[in-house]
Amino acid sequence: MDGQPRRTLKAAQADALLRWADGGSGDARAPVPDAACLYGLVGDVALEGSEGAETNPIAIAGNFIAYLSCAIGRTPHLAVGNTSHHARLFFLHVGRSGRGRKGDAVSLVTRIDELVRRKGRSLAPQIHRGGLSSREGLAALIHDGYRVGTQDVAAVEDKRLWVVESEFANVLQQSQRGGNTLSAALRDCWDGVDLKPATKTNRVYATEPHVCLSGAISPVELLGLVQRRDLCNGFVNRFLMAWGERTHIEAFPRRVPQARVEALAAEVAGVLDFTRPRDADGRETVLMSMADSARRRYAQLYQAELNQDLGNTLVDSLLERRAPMLLRLAMVFALTDRQWSIEEKHIEAAMAWTRYATESACFVFTGKAASPAQLQMLWAAERISEFLAARGSASRRDLVIDCFARHQPAAVIDAAIAHLAGAVGGIHVEVRPRSRGGPGRPTTIYRLRPQPTSN
Template identity: 80%
Template sequence: MHADALLRWSEEGLSQKQRPAPIPDPACLYGLVGEVAMEGSDGAETNPIAIAGNFIAYLSCAIGRTPYLAVGNTSHHPRLFFLHVGRSGRGRKGDAVSLITRIDEAVRAQEDGFAPQIHRGGLSSREGLAALIHDGYQIGQSEVPAVDDKRLWVVESEFANVLQQSRRGGNTLSAALRDCWDGVDLKPATKTNRVHASAPHVCLSGAISPVELLTLVQRRDLLNGFVNRFLIIWGERTRIEAFPRRAPQARVDALAAEVINVLRFANQRTIDGRDAILMTLDDGACKRYAQLYEAELNQDFGNVLVDSLLERRAPMLLRLAMIFALTDRRWKIDERHVEAAMAWIRYAADSVGFVFAGNAGAPSRPQVVWAAGRISEFLAARGSASRRDLVVDCFGRHQPASVVDAAIAHLIDEAPDRFCVEVRPRLRGGPGRPATIYRLVKSCSG
């Protein structure tokens, strides 16, 4: 499958002609994230989903470690790695970060202390990463003071560099980034290295072409949990604009002010002076997350590579939901935030399937499995539906008919005892083909 996918992407333009790219659910563009995405894409070539993903990574970094969510004995902070995949010259990867850079500059001008440290590429080792947020060290008789602010947003416009470094024998950069995603202290890799960093809050925005990703990603990198810590999103230009619109500075300043309000809320101290605040899910969010966790979030896609890349869907959903709740200035996550986060998880699954699928003529398995789940939920709520109802009402015409048909076939194969197909004659014996109706039942006849 990996070799087939590489061959497909190596043939310029073939994938787009034979197979449509995934389409994100509008629910991805929730609240402030949507405002930034639409402002950056208005009158420009940049895909709003790419802008939104990079903004989420920036905002998750700026928020820091004050909010956390307890899942068992693990504490999750709103910390995300984002990987934007698109073909060279069409992904508009640099443009997807440019508005966020302007917003960051405006944040610094208004309230400098709220902006995180930014490192623009060039990561090569664990030691180099730790040196950016170190706890202090000694050189001879001189003491190098510690970096107190551990927030670091890394922008890797050439993410292939990170993957190249991870392939070098003895290189520990990928292990260090795994520790950063987990929030684990960066300890020296050798006894002679005295540079370390405690409580890191590192977030990363990367960009790569599908050919580079398929060429450089090794099975070891997939299975050791490095690449699957990234929210992998497909995004290419949405139009051709010779003179793309520039967002007015007044609008950039207004968005920066909104960001500051979110950061001021997220970094308030508790009554007892502690700098850590526990976030929780309300009853509706708990129920919805449990439903998703028991089904869609833990579904296998039948392929080791794809399953490995999507292994961390559940914690990613929770971290995204935390960010959406904080943009609403709420410590309690509600169902809206879970649904918006799940829209991102579904689009990430579609993107991974699209990039890594070897068969260019058929929908990806992640697309089919997700669509089948969506149809099941729709039929459970509605009772029955025709194919047109599924295309129009269930998916809002955002999914091609090939995906809908493949999902129906998947349901028939996987759950024949629950998925029923009925053929009903036209009312009053009218002309035309009989109507085909789909419904979920324990048994059916007719």
């Protein structure tokens, strides 16, 4: 990402920061999640927590998914090629200060956890409420044991750790410090890689970590603190990002009745009991499967929407892990149904989240809650403009073959041409009949319209 793309990314980030620093996102409408995001038990928790309250249900749902993916642990896994995916997710709740209700979005999940813990301490994961500062500090929370002088410190056997960073800006600030390895450590945790010491003198290890994270941040903090390296090294795109602000104003928000919390906790405990290791040493893993219809649907999405560039360098860098994110979400949804097989309905619910994360990233980083199809069309239009500026003119065949190397659907190209034809300073369309009046279609030639000159 050198040269012009690098400058474009930096400029786009600066433009977005200026827009949010003025207090809002202009005239852009905030994205609206599909109802499919609130699938099953996830939806039950989200709707219960948001009823009669200001908290956005999508924010509650995202935090609950992160908690549940942590509590599930490493027992279930899904094999994709030579890679094993566990149901392990990082969630990032984005909303303006005072409107995001970020603390409230976690409170019901915390109440559920307290009751799950009473039902069986082995069911619930360890929770760390913020304050991460380094790889060593993170590894120390789930270490394999170490020695201090002549004394041995016993290992932490349960490697499940749910980190709640209500001030995610802290994590981004730590990553800016020279030599800080927290960002790299969290990337390893998302991948499930062992946390090894960064120095020879540090002997704190953590093997097979299962760390999940719930973060909250304002758009101004996110845009102001995210460094280019965080966008390009795969740190930020490991987070399932969701825009979530209060849905209405409620002076006296409803407290979820304890009986309902107990019922939800019983459901969660049932799911976690279903996913527990069955043998004495706790090392058993369960390979999840996909129904044929789910495999066909995922393949269809993977070959199209999940791997399409959206035409914005900044947004594209944030969405590179849409495919594995979708699979992990689908695993969580299947496990809430207490089954080891992922069905098409779980893929669809996960895809609803993937689309909402895409729209959230677009809204925060560009101010446009455009759909992936719209962004693809705008990217194609920009590509055509650049191609015509360099060549002067081109036929549709030239655009298909030379501009897009046959990699874009005809519908996308046609939509981009229509957009440019109707735009101010867009393209001029000339239709040339076949030479000598022969049969066949006439040839259409496209040129950029001359730009008006200022006196």
